[in-house]
Amino acid sequence: MFDNFVVPDLLPAAPELFLAGMALAILMIDLTVKDSRRTLTFVLAQLALIGCAIIQVYTSSQEVTYTFSHMFVDDVMADLLKIFVYMTMIVVLFYSRGYVLDRAAMNKGEYYVLALFATLGMMVMISANNFVTIYIGLELLSLSLYAMVAMNRDSLASTEAAMKYFVLGALASGMLLYGMSMIYGATGTLEITQIAERLYGGDVNKTVLVFGLVFLVSGLAFKLGVVPFHMWIPDVYHGAPTAVTLLIGSAPKLAAFAIVMRLLVGGLITMAQDWQAMLIILSVLSMAIGNLAAIAQTNLKRMLAYSAISHMGFMLLGITTGVVSGDARYALNAYSSAMFYVIAYVLMTAGAFGMILLMARAGFEADNLDDFKGLNKRSPWFAGVMLMIMFSMAGVPFFIGFFAKFSVLQAVVASGQIWLAIVAVIFSLIGAFYYLRVVKLMYFDAPTDESPLTAPLDMRLLISANGVAIAVLGIFPQFIMSLCAYALLRSL
Amino acid sequence: MDFQTAVFFFLSAILIFAAMRVITARNPVHAALHLILAFFTCGGIWALLQAEFLAIAIILVYVGAVMVLFLFVVMMLDINLDRMRQGFWNYLPLGAVLGVLMVMEMGLVLGSKYFQVPAADAMVPAGVSNTKEIGALMFSEYVYPFELASIILLVGMIAAIVLTYRGPKKSKNTNPNQQVFVQAKDRIRVLQMPVEKD
Numbered sequence: 001m002f003d004n005f006v007v008p009d010l011l012p013a014a015p016e017l018f019l020a021g022m023a024l025a026i027l028m029i030d031l032t033v034k035d036s037r038r039t040l041t042f043v044l045a046q047l048a049l050i051g052c053a054i055i056q057v058y059t060s061s062q063e064v065t066y067t068f069s070h071m072f073v074d075d076v077m078a079d080l081l082k083i084f085v086y087m088t089m090i091v092v093l094f095y096s097r098g099y100v101l102d103r104a105a106m107n108k109g110e111y112y113v114l115a116l117f118a119t120l121g122m123m124v125m126i127s128a129n130n131f132v133t134i135y136i137g138l139e140l141l142s143l144s145l146y147a148m149v150a151m152n153r154d155s156l157a158s159t160e161a162a163m164k165y166f167v168l169g170a171l172a173s174g175m176l177l178y179g180m181s182m183i184y185g186a187t188g189t190l191e192i193t194q195i196a197e198r199l200y201g202g203d204v205n206k207t208v209l210v211f212g213l214v215f216l217v218s219g220l221a222f223k224l225g226v227v228p229f230h231m232w233i234p235d236v237y238h239g240a241p242t243a244v245t246l247l248i249g250s251a252p253k254l255a256a257f258a259i260v261m262r263l264l265v266g267g268l269i270t271m272a273q274d275w276q277a278m279l280i281i282l283s284v285l286s287m288a289i290g291n292l293a294a295i296a297q298t299n300l301k302r303m304l305a306y307s308a309i310s311h312m313g314f315m316l317l318g319i320t321t322g323v324v325s326g327d328a329r330y331a332l333n334a335y336s337s338a339m340f341y342v343i344a345y346v347l348m349t350a351g352a353f354g355m356i357l358l359m360a361r362a363g364f365e366a367d368n369l370d371d372f373k374g375l376n377k378r379s380p381w382f383a384g385v386m387l388m389i390m391f392s393m394a395g396v397p398f399f400i401g402f403f404a405k406f407s408v409l410q411a412v413v414a415s416g417q418i419w420l421a422i423v424a425v426i427f428s429l430i431g432a433f434y435y436l437r438v439v440k441l442m443y444f445d446a447p448t449d450e451s452p453l454t455a456p457l458d459m460r461l462l463i464s465a466n467g468v469a470i471a472v473l474g475i476f477p478q479f480i481m482s483l484c485a486y487a488l489l490r491s492l
Numbered sequence: 493m494d495f496q497t498a499v500f501f502f503l504s505a506i507l508i509f510a511a512m513r514v515i516t517a518r519n520p521v522h523a524a525l526h527l528i529l530a531f532f533t534c535g536g537i538w539a540l541l542q543a544e545f546l547a548i549a550i551i552l553v554y555v556g557a558v559m560v561l562f563l564f565v566v567m568m569l570d571i572n573l574d575r576m577r578q579g580f581w582n583y584l585p586l587g588a589v590l591g592v593l594m595v596m597e598m599g600l601v602l603g604s605k606y607f608q609v610p611a612a613d614a615m616v617p618a619g620v621s622n623t624k625e626i627g628a629l630m631f632s633e634y635v636y637p638f639e640l641a642s643i644i645l646l647v648g649m650i651a652a653i654v655l656t657y658r659g660p661k662k663s664k665n666t667n668p669n670q671q672v673f674v675q676a677k678d679r680i681r682v683l684q685m686p687v688e689k690d
Contacts, residue, residue, distance in 0.1 A: 140647065143647050
């Protein structure tokens with residue numbers, strides 16, 4: 001039984017192993033930290049992420065490599081997405097630093113350790129080539145996030161949000177698992193590449209497969225937060241401490257995109273007809289409900305939550321247009337536009353929540369729209385940064401958000417579904433209203449709160465860089481766009 | 493119907509009854525006890541499939557450890573189920589429609605002949621120990637998810653400590669800093685009361 005056992009090749013999974021080791025080490029080192037600001041823990045967590053990025057770059061190869069008996073896959077798409085995850089997490093930890101320091105319940109070493117374990121979960125999801133690994137990665141990410149949402153335990157809103165997130169997250173995991181078990185029943189394997197092969201060979205019961213697919217798509221939709229599985233998003237975004245909302249709203253979207261690609265495109269591409277139809281319904285509903293409901297919000301975090309729903313709907317459009325009546329000619333273009341959209345969205349959403357964190361201070365959350373009134377008079381530069389973020393989210397030309405929307409629309413039009421493109425444009429126009437309202441509040445209303453901004457210098461520099469990146473990458477989007485196209489070309 | 497099939501149907505009937513009682517029992521302790529019964533019958537069904545390791549594991553882990561702890565918690569918390577059931581009748585129609593639809597759809601698919609596995613396939617040849625098999629697989633083919641699962645358990649532990657631990661209480665000394673800054677309104681509460689005439 002043990003005769004044919006070979007030690008798995010650990011090199012492709014080196015960043016995961018490094019991060020797991022560092023997280024465990026930081027957990028122990030943090031016990032000895034006397035400093036109430038937890039500077040050492042913070043610095044070590046950042047170093048762990050930077051170390052991961054360096055290892056990732058040095059171990060990356062053009063080839064697709066499998067290890068751990070095909071449970072783990074390392075391809076260019078995984079490398080690229082993981083590097084974006086590390087960058088996002090570094091930014092997230094910097095942004096949340098001041099907020100966490102001001103709140104005693106969250107100012108603990110565990111905050112950073114849980115963030116690292118969440119990162120590990122995302123990395124496992126991105127590199128998964130087996131249903132078991134996808135599920136385990138998802139649970140690792142979710143469990144860390146549930147705990148982080150509840151960390152501000154004396155706040156009723158946070159505990160309620162954590163409870164809702166936990167119960168609905170468990171339900172979604174159940175759906176996903178049920179769908180996976182049905183697909184396992186139909187194909188007889190859990191390995192994604194083998195599922196694709198068996199489906200290609202035919203001789204698979206289609207009824208069971210579609211049955212499993214419905215549950216699989218529902219589970220994924222829950223995790224992505226698209227209508228009609230979006231109910232948890234506004235409550236969790238609103239109730240969670242802003243630093244955790246920033247984390248939930250940014251990097252996990254990259255991981256969710258990765259598992260959608262692995263499961264639907266990597267494993268079930270022969271079923272594209274079925275899941276594309278499902279995704280189109282989810283996508284149109286998300287754009288409609290997300291954009292319309294966002295108009296009615298007075299809380300910025302809630303508004304951004306509905307905006308997240310509509311953005312995820314828009315991103316799904318890119319995934320739905322890969323295969324047109326059995327012809328996969330446009331697939332590369334469509335999927336790379338969706339990937340570019342996710343990366344652009346993460347950049348923008350990090351900036352938007354970063355602005356809320358910048359304005360917040362001890363005992364003041366700055367998460368109402370009214371808190372942004374007259375920001376231009378208090379700090380013209382940061383009003384300008386927020387203006388760029390909002391314009392980019394609305395899709396105003398020559399910001400990165402515009403090119404993200406543009407490339408997805410291009411893919412939709414290329415697939416011949418003109419009506420879908422028109423629907424998407426109409427809802428984007430409706431959505432522009434609430435983004436521009438923030439701009440109006442900042443520039444044309446009198447401030448209700450005259451106190452100067454107190455954020456530390458590093459935070460100011462980083463958020464300025466974030467805003468400038470949105471503008472500069474909007475003028476030169478080709479760099480990231482060609483990276484996405486190259487990654488998918490090498491991975492699919 | 494041979495003996496094994498009869499035992500299977502017998503155990504399944506108990507399992508379904510127990511599972512129904514878990515969600516319908518008025519007394520939470522009864523619900524927990526029925527869950528234990530459900531785990532026992534699950535173990536029985538696994539034993540019937542010659543998966544003796546899983547059968548023993550579910551009884552040792554779930555019945556022996558998890559459910560005992562759970563019973564303690566339920567007994568200590570004294571949950572008022574009637575308050576939790578408020579709004580049940582409002583949600584019933586929508587829930588019932590969805591539930592019936594789900595059951596019909598699942599029945600249609602699961603009842604199809606595709607799901608009838610020939611009995612011979614499920615039988616384990618003599619001399620194979622599935623405890624050994626599971627052990628070998630866990631540490632060879634499935635070592636990656638297995639180790640990650642241990643990290644998930646660790647995260648659960650960290651989360652439990654973070655959410656409940658409120659720092660050591662070593663001594664009952666007072667904080668002079670807070671004492672100096674105390675104000676009258678922290679100590680004295682002025683109540684407005686109607687004048688009582690005696």
